Amino acid sequence: MKISPKMKKALNDQVALEASASNSYLAMASWCEVTGYQGGADYFYAQSDEERTHMLKVVHYLNDMGSAASIPATKAPASSYKSLEGLIKTALKNEQTVTKAIHNMVDIAQKEKDHSTYAFLEWFVNEQVQEETKFETLLQKFDLIGRDKLAINEIDKFLVADAAAPEADPAA
Numbered sequence: 001m002k003i004s005p006k007m008k009k010a011l012n013d014q015v016a017l018e019a020s021a022s023n024s025y026l027a028m029a030s031w032c033e034v035t036g037y038q039g040g041a042d043y044f045y046a047q048s049d050e051e052r053t054h055m056l057k058v059v060h061y062l063n064d065m066g067s068a069a070s071i072p073a074t075k076a077p078a079s080s081y082k083s084l085e086g087l088i089k090t091a092l093k094n095e096q097t098v099t100k101a102i103h104n105m106v107d108i109a110q111k112e113k114d115h116s117t118y119a120f121l122e123w124f125v126n127e128q129v130q131e132e133t134k135f136e137t138l139l140q141k142f143d144l145i146g147r148d149k150l151a152i153n154e155i156d157k158f159l160v161a162d163a164a165a166p167e168a169d170p171a172a
């Protein structure tokens with residue numbers, strides 16, 4: 001089975017996007033840890049691991065299809081944030097960028113009648129719905145609970161619980 005050069009490039013770009021997301025969440029986790037947001041730290045360390053598994057899925061897929069994956073360098077992520085809310089807004093933006101890239105690949109797969117890649121991408125389409133919802137729900141908390149120190153502490157505690165909860169498999 002072969003994938004087109006265009007699809008190969010798009011998938012390799014996705015490897016880079018997932019690697020950047022993993023690094024970016026690692027930087028967010030580290031910032032949370034030094035700032036005293038233990039919940040945020042747990043949450044984003046776990047999120048960083050998750051993005052690495054996404055990257056690996058694409059790497060294995062490319063290799064399985066006989067199109068050796070290229071492992072990219074990534075740009076250094078931002079290392080400091082104005083607030084926990086600002087950080088989560090950045091995370092949501094990251095996810096929206098990833099969603100666009102996934103949808104673009106689905107368009108290519110449809111045009112090229114590449115059924116294998118189309119089927120492979122379905123998991124990612126569902127995953128992105130979950131990811132965006134997750135961060136949107138977190139951002140809502142600031143409107144619901146507030147933005148004073150106690151409220152942010154409550155939201156940080158909520159993040160501890162969320163980091164500990166196993167994630168639903170979007171394929172299930």
Ligand SMILES: [Fe+2]
Nearest residue numbers: 018021051054
């Ligand atoms: Fe991802």
Ligand SMILES: [Fe+2]
Nearest residue numbers: 021051095131
């Ligand atoms: Fe993600």
